[in-house]
Amino acid sequence: MEQFGRIKLSPKQLSGLKTPCYIVNESKLEENLRLLKYVQDKTNSKILLAFKGFAMWSMAKLVKQYLPGTSASSVSEAMLGRHEFGGELHCYAPAYSQADMEEHVKLADHIVFNSVGQWNRYKELVKQHPHIETALRINPEHSETDTAIYDPSGPNSRLGTTLENFKAGLVDLEGISGLHFHNLCELNADALERTLSVVEEKFGFYFDKISWINFGGGHHITRPDYDVERLIRIINDFRSKYKLKVYLEPGEAIALNTGVLVTSVLDLFNNGMKLAILDTSATAHMPDVLEMPYRPFIENADEPQEKAHTYRLGGITCLAGDVIGDYSFDKPLQIGDKLVFGDMAHYTMVKNTTFNGVRLPLIYKFNSNQNELTLVKEFGYNDYKSRLS
Numbered sequence: 075m076e077q078f079g080r081i082k083l084s085p086k087q088l089s090g091l092k093t094p095c096y097i098v099n100e101s102k103l104e105e106n107l108r109l110l111k112y113v114q115d116k117t118n119s120k121i122l123l124a125f126k127g128f129a130m131w132s133m134a135k136l137v138k139q140y141l142p143g144t145s146a147s148s149v150s151e152a153m154l155g156r157h158e159f160g161g162e163l164h165c166y167a168p169a170y171s172q173a174d175m176e177e178h179v180k181l182a183d184h185i186v187f188n189s190v191g192q193w194n195r196y197k198e199l200v201k202q203h204p205h206i207e208t209a210l211r212i213n214p215e216h217s218e219t220d221t222a223i224y225d226p227s228g229p230n231s232r233l234g235t236t237l238e239n240f241k242a243g244l245v246d247l248e249g250i251s252g253l254h255f256h257n258l259c260e261l262n263a264d265a266l267e268r269t270l271s272v273v274e275e276k277f278g279f280y281f282d283k284i285s286w287i288n289f290g291g292g293h294h295i296t297r298p299d300y301d302v303e304r305l306i307r308i309i310n311d312f313r314s315k316y317k318l319k320v321y322l323e324p325g326e327a328i329a330l331n332t333g334v335l336v337t338s339v340l341d342l343f344n345n346g347m348k349l350a351i352l353d354t355s356a357t358a359h360m361p362d363v364l365e366m367p368y369r370p371f372i373e374n375a376d377e378p379q380e381k382a383h384t385y386r387l388g389g390i391t392c393l394a395g396d397v398i399g400d401y402s403f404d405k406p407l408q409i410g411d412k413l414v415f416g417d418m419a420h421y422t423m424v425k426n427t428t429f430n431g432v433r434l435p436l437i438y439k440f441n442s443n444q445n446e447l448t449l450v451k452e453f454g455y456n457d458y459k460s461r462l463s
């Protein structure tokens with residue numbers, strides 16, 4: 075048995091495994107979903123899957139058993155929600171084109187606008203679909219994250235309506251039935267509590283004009299140290315004060331720690347230090363490693379020099395900076411060795427590209443209760459070709 079996190083593969087499963095590939099453990103995904111269901115049951119709130127973080131639609135049947143709907147930020151995500159997942163479909167985008175909005179009104183039951191101007195532009199069209207609930211995204215101008223590209227409340231942010239603009243647009247808000255804020259990134263319940271008190275302080279005067287509020291995503295609910303009971307208390311306190319329906323729309327928390335990326339060593343040589351070329355790519359298959367940037371976890375590997383054999387791990391594109399990082403191992407690497415990158419099911423899969431014509435990793439699902447490995451998808455030339463012309 076070779077163990078990849080909680081994914082245990084027999085020699086036969088391992089020898090048949092094509093790399094690079096993602097393996098998503100549906101048993102672990104179900105565990106995450108069960109926790110999210112627990113929060114919903116304890117708070118009478120609704121948790122939606124934000125596709126931006128996880129859009130593996132072959133898992134829709136499982137996700138649907140626990141979550142009442144999805145949250146989309148583009149027409150393609152909205153189509154995935156309507157046609158593959160069903161349930162409630164909430165849409166939000168920093169701006170909608172006329173063509174986008176004509177599609178969204180056919181697909182969504184909740185549409186969130188980023189500015190009063192966008193609402194004014196589309197309110198007549200939306201009102202022709204009386205079942206659609208609408209909201210305005212507000213910006214509480216309260217930062218909880220230090221990483222600027224993940225901070226919606228940074229200076230001069232384009233995300234959400236500030237209190238000043240909200241007050242200036244008050245006369246136009248007739249017909250808006252909800253508010254939405256999204257201010258967190260990989261944060262615990264204390265960050266929500268602080269953000270929520272700012273939202274109440276600034277926008278609370280308007281709460282008697284609405285019937286629902288969406289607390290956005292960035293809640294790391296399924297992380298082992300997340301304070302779930304505190305989240306439950308925050309939502310329940312809020313609901314008893316304001317009688318508003320509460321939604322949350324995490325992406326990452328749904329798929330946190332559910333999957334790995336398995337890659338093979340293709341070549342080894344020394345250019346002043348030991349280098350290993352892998353059949354994956356930082357820029358194409360795990361772009362956040364370069365964008366954020368962050369150092370991905372590799373099973374049985376450590377910081378450079380901690381173990382006996384240190385290598386710089388690089389990808390298969392021609393980008394000079396296609397480097398994942400320096401890692402050390404107990405034994406020298408061999409061509410054909412498999413390396414397992416941890417926690418690669420969220421964001422990584424939705425953000426990967428075919429840059430340099432590199433094939434996208436295959437997608438397997440694994441069921442740890444039945445020890446069953448199933449190939450879900452294999453990508454090829456057409457996935458590259460169909461993006462271009």
Ligand SMILES: *Cc1c(COP(=O)(O)O)cnc(C)c1O
Nearest residue numbers: 124127256291292323324325326
């Ligand atoms: C990114 C995003 C989410 C999901 O965020 P996670 O960090 O993946 O939980 C939800 N809502 C909006 C508006 C977002 O932009």
